[in-house]
Amino acid sequence: MVCGDVPHDGVPTEPGARMTNVVQVVRRLTGLSLWRSKVLATQVPAVILVGVTQEGAAAAVSALRHVGARARRPRC
Known part of the structure; x- marks a missing residue:
């Protein structure tokens, strides 16, 4: 299976202990x-990024994990 330029989504699955971050x-x-960001962060799983590149989705997941949230890695 080849990914190519298939759009990806960023999906946090658990906000973690540091909700503010x-x-x-x-x-x-x-x-x-x-306010809307807080709603998205608390109502998980929620899609926060839709149709971004694989690198963009991976960077978003990495940023979320860095502050303690759990997020799904983008898949092809």
Whole structure:
């Protein structure tokens, strides 16, 4: 199976203990308001990025994991 330029999604599955940091990362990644970012971070699993490149989705997952959240890796 070849991935090519298939669009990927970023999906956090658990916010973790440092909720404030996760909300800030979600806000930075999406550009949404603080309130909407908090809603996305608390109502997991939620798709926060839709149709991004594999590298973009992997970077988002890495940023979320760095602050303690659990997130799914993008797949082909």
